[in-house]
Amino acid sequence: MATTLTERYINATTDSLPPDTQGDVRAELEASIADAVESRLDQGEDPATAERTVLTDLGDPVALAASYTDRPLHLLGPRYYLAWWRLLKLLLAIVPAVAVGGVALVQVIVGASIGEVIGQAISVGITATLHLVFWVTLIFVLIERSGADTGPDWNLDQLPEPRPTRSGRADVIASAVFAGLMIAAMLWDRFRGFVRIDGHDVDVQILHPQLWPWAILGLVGLLLVEVGLAAVAHARRGWTVGLAVANTALALVWVSAILTLLGNGLLVNPELMSLVFSGEGGAPETTRVVGILFVLSVIGASAWDIIDGWLKARRGAKHRRADADAAP
Amino acid sequence: MVSGMSEFSDTHLQELRRGTVVLACLRLLRTPGYGYSLLVHLEEHGFATDANTLYPLLRRLEKQGFLTSEWNTEDSRPRKFYVTSAEGNRLADTLSADWLDLTRSIASLTDDPGTPEEN
DSSP states (O other), X not given: OOOHHHHHHHHHHHTTSOHHHHHHHHHHHHHHHHHHHXXXXXXXXXXXXXXXXXXXXXXXXXXXXXHHHTOOSSSSOHHHHHHHHHHHHHHHHHHHHHXXXXXXXXXXXXXXXXXXHXXXXXXXXXXXXXXXXXXXXXXXXXXXXXXXXXXXXXXXXXXXXXXXXXXXXXXXXXXXXXXXXXXXXXXXXXXXXXXXOTTOSSOBOSBOGGGTTHHHHHHHHHHHHHHHHHHHHHHTTSOOHHHHHHHHHHHHHHHHHHHHHHHTTOSBOHHHHHHXXXXXXXXXXXXXXXXXXXXXXXXXXXXXXXXXXXXXXXXXXXXXXXXXXXXX | OOTTHHHHHHHHHHHHHTTHHHHHHHHHTTSOEEHHHHHHHHHHXXXXXXXXXXXXXXXXXXXXXXXEXXXXXXXXXXXXXXXXXXXXXXXXXXXXXXXXXXXXXXXXXXXXXXXXXXX
């Protein structure tokens, strides 16, 4: 009797079953397979073909075993998929960015070269993302297998609020107020001075004196262009790709202007620097770290401004499409 | 004319038939039967089922108390015989009643020409 295939099939099926059911399933499967083969032999099939056909019809032994034990044949079922996806999206929006920012900051402070900083940041970003996806998924797979609850069910309060898609008047006002405050601050800094150091009669300026008047005028110009962008977006009833491009260019001009000035020691009043950091033990080191934090904040803020412009442009396009559909 | 429809209609048919196998098993096993014999009987009665669906289903129904089983070692080879328990019979009655309700409901849909303008 050619029993080897059947034996192998039954072994493959029962191997992953709980020990207490293995013997019973094995005996029952042996009988069922033998019955099926016998019925085929009665119809004149040759033994080898009959056995092969019966076993093939039973299908993948692992699937059969899973069916015996009610084990799921998927990684993550519909009951947990949405909870997994929501949590993953939330964490992916936060964790890799924080990890990359933190590593970049530390690398810069310990004096790594630009190449090292970028390389480290990218590799940490990829590693953090991979770990995040892997561990979150693994936890959900384990939760599904243990049958635990995923917390409160969905309810109506979780419906997303409709986002204001138009670039509203509020945007224009906010950016005008910001520009006004910045200009007022620069003028106040120039003519009255912001910082009063102990033991000095006169208030000290924060910005470098040589910036006055042309560089300051340039900065004022850039601020006004920002207000202009918001106004155009408002007039066109939403951001467009063109505006997002202009916004990107503007943000890059800002970053390069500020970094160039800072790099050449032309941004901050040297008198202030010497006053603030004089007499402190690690003065040069402190200055350097403060400078790095400042540069990274400027880069971060500009990057966010650029991304925000593109997100608004996308939403604006969607909204204009909806408008067009509604009023053909 | 509607090529490609059969692929979808097959799925719908399968979904409609899912669950009827349980009722058929409970009814057929009022007289004791073993795996392969039940497979043949199901097919004869128009409930063609795959072996790899039926065998685990029988163990599940036994675990849930709707079937009881006993090994019979008198035949040529030892076979596990299943028989519908009292609880299994009650379940079969419930399922049958529900099936009849459904039949009436479906008949009412078929007979009614439809009143879309109602209300």
